[in-house]
Amino acid sequence: MSPLRLFDANAMVGRWPTEKLAFHDLEGMLTTMDRLGIDEALVWHSLSRFYDPMEGNRKLMEEIGDHPRLHPCWVLVPPFTSDAGTVEEVMADMRKNGVRAVKFFPREHGFKLRSWNMGGLLEALERERVPVLLDADQVDPEEVHELCEAYPGLPVVLGRTGYREMRAIYALLAGHENFYVDISTFLLYRGLEEVVGKFGAGRLIFGTGMPIHDPAGAATKLRYAEVDDEAKEMIAHRNLEGLLERVGT
């Protein structure tokens, strides 16, 4: 088999407030990607989480520019406060900057990922089919269920799933075709294999969570997984590429 082409759905640039991570700049990220054989990555900026979402998005664009291997993932907040911009402005900005995926930190940023709190932003993202990337420590399974149910055209990708809440994760996979799991910390023993068997390889997306998590973990898991080459290709890059290609169509 030729080398697996890896497209990371979950990479971060910038410093982390509570720990010195393996890298914080693009040079470190690209060196790591080369070493692990990761071809491309969707990248968000730590400033968007820990300082100011809009400033972090701006900084992200400044840093990655039009790098051919790195693609921007913006962090958004509801459009009610004056720092956020209107839904129309945000969507236009995203189109202008080639942003095809977004991330929310509802717990960290103090809002609920529900229609009443999102001011039409979720409807706009659903219309444009923009994938929403979430971390399991920012939303509980009930919120993810309600989000997937209320917006069936919105691809929802959940990361930081760990290994303890699988009874809920499996229910989300069974109940919502627009729900996907990023494997960066999908640490359930033989979980990848079982999900492929039960729900198909189309529901898993390669992500590393780097540098918060060690990208060698997910890359090694996928390479050694007991699934066929077709399933590996889908998880490694095709599923994410498919979601990104559908944005705005």
Next chain:
Amino acid sequence: MAIEDKVREGLPLDDVLVVDAHAHLGAYSEGRMYIPTPDEDTMVRLMDRMGVDVACISSLEAMSDFRAGNERTARAVRKYPDRLVGLAVVNPHYPEEVGPELERCFEELGMKGIKIHPTCNDYPVDGKGYEEVWRFASERGTFVLSHTWQGSSTCGPKMFASVAEKYPDLPIILGHSGGNPKGYEEAIEVAKDHPNLYLDLCGSLITGAWVERIVEAVGADRVLYGTDFPFIDPFYEFGKVCFAGIDEEEKKKILGLNMAEILRRAGWER
């Protein structure tokens, strides 16, 4: 072929001795947490995939019923005597049974080491209920692997200092090396003062960057590869060690040579 080159291609490390110092067996405490196919046949098949020669296992059932769990461990080891090493588990809340159960595990069930989990038993590692564990292990010339977690009132890394001092010849493995970044720092500090403390690298939060820092601080001779599997998936931990920014000889020590020496001193040979 270098270790990381092999792993990048998904090949087994068939020319490197690999010993998983921290593995389990079976469902987690009667199904509390879902684990698919946590049986010994599947485990050995996955070990083959990575090129893991030996895994030191303790049944997760032993967390709730140590006698039944130890018997479960022994059955698996009997099936794969060259691939699995059994670790005995006891419960400090039954202090009168600790000595007899360890005796049974080593004499009748063929165990070679001891695993304790102060958090699961909600009992401090330096408490009276564990005294027989340390005494038995020391007299027997074996080793003790303990769960550790920074911030825990039962097994923070610093709590092992008094035991390590009292039994300076007993190898004590700090499972998870304290479990989180503050724990890694604490485990490093306590290990620096006590040469019989070993640090195992299994844990969802550890990264290659921490592997490098730990090796730099205490030396590769006292760092051990472990995965916690099937409690969690083993391939993530395997990749982190194989891709860590340390040299090839250090990786070989961590992946297998160090634990093989601890097992040899405990009387285990393939």
